[in-house]
Amino acid sequence: MKKHLLTLALCCVTSLSFANEEVKLEKIQVDTSNPAVKRGVEAFMDSCHSCHTLKYIKYQDLVGLGFDKAKVKEWQGDWTLDAPVMGMMPDDGAMAAFGKLPPELSLMARARDGGNNYLYSYLMAYYTGADGVTGNHVFPASKMPDPLGISSATEPAQRAEIAAKAKDIVSFLNWAADPHELERYKLGTYILGYLFVLTSLLFVMKKRIWARLN
């Protein structure tokens, strides 16, 4: 029976690792620290905000991350602080340029198989083919032009810089998808600590009460 419980648990866990990954994604450790997320905001505003929207993130949330209001004002333009972070490209312009709307990014870090690893690998997967046309290994049908310039970067130092920027963007998008993640871990540690003590006491009590039977 013990084996049975284990296999059931394993079933839940292993069934997740069968996601169909045709392209091997690069695994990254997401930096969830506030400085990394803030660097990610700046990189996002530089490289993504011109087209992409963050529907569920408000400019106010960026202030909450620790940016001063003057800095946020630069990004928010005429929008108010409680407006969502809308992309700067009008829809008809996007349709004319790409034939489709750039996807909304607030949940992108959770909306693809591979999550953060997918995002990072995708941003880094641009290459220039023999014919001079830019392609993407991870998502060949992508309409997005290489946003960070990795396809034309040849210098190792430059490539490292772009990789760092891509990681920062992923840090920010990871935060945007789940802003309460760190709070959740903190609460989780307290709850598990509390439950561990409580359960240990209950175990001792159980032993004592059952000892009466003998």
Next chain:
Amino acid sequence: MSNKVMQWIDRRFPLTSFVQHDLSEYPTPRNLSYWWNFGSLAGIVLVLQVLTGIFLAMHYKADVNMSFASIQHIMRDVNYGWLLRYMHSTGASAFFLVIFIHMARTLYYGSYRAPRELLWWTGQGLLLLLMGTAFMGYLLPWGQMSFWGATVITNLFRATPFIGDQVVVWLRGDYTVGDETLTRFFALHYLLPFVIIGGVMIHLIALHMVKSSNPSGIDLADKDNIPFHPYFTIKDLYGLGVFLMVYFGFALFFPNLLIEPANNIPANPMQTPNHIVPEWYFLPFYAILRSVPNMVGGVVAMGLSVILFAFMPLLDRSKIPGGALYRPIFRVQFYLFIIDMLILGYIGYVPPTDQTIVIGQIASIAYFCSFFVVPFISTAEEKWLRKRGLPKQVEALIASEELQKAQKKTGGK
């Protein structure tokens, strides 16, 4: 004073006798293992789901244009909304895990056998209600997998003879899964848990009539029974502590493990996801559905695969007590069945290829066979075991069981 209050109440409501009969003095076999904890755990998960669900419903909007955003509102803006939602989504998986273990324990120890058939059947009814509730709840976030899962499953009702198409429209309230479907699924997702609570009451009344089974698989004489309180209240509480650690471990550290990435994309009726998968707890049954090439056949097979458990009391002819404990062949059969379920679960998860379809068909046939062979194997096994000579303790158990039966008969007259 409190004595007087109790007297006043007891003259009007059987409070003291109820507490004595069903709690403080409720006789429980002392040899129950920790596998017997999962019944009360299921009850507690039900309470957790209802409580978190009620608070989620206060912030959720059942409208195709608003439901996805309202979940994001809960996750981001509502105080501890993320905690409620992750507890609820993890709770659904926890519920099925607990129920599957509860059922596996019943199968392993033969707890479904006389006189506990009604207990087992009310449990079967609860399983169906739980599946319905979970299925409808999964539509509410209005993500891609919500929408397409509901579309695929409601579409199965086309298999109904003569009026299939009408039944599908009647279920959805529209020609496709849409706003009408969402609002009715929300209404039912809120209603069914209370029906489940009622069903649990019936399940418990049946339990308290026949009392708990135990690893020896017979009614124990009075000397082997101990009062539920304090022995099993503390044992259940300790088990609950362990369970809550696992539950909160998942809910707070890996809450997205069991949420399909595609469900973080709002439902889009114009775009089918690459690969539609149900939640993990439906996978074995989904694999059986897909294994039958004909749709009507698939639906019948899937329905049967869930219902078949109810026939176990009729299929199992063995009189050897203790379920799998003293029945080596039944035990092997049990483990093979669990392995078969895991294979089916895997097959239900992966996109179908020629190879997985064949494996799925073999596993589905094995699934049904493992039920249909039970009457023959159980009688043959009993004959073989008796011929070989049962262990002394088992002989003693059978003798005491028969003695008790005889006593009950004469006592009744």
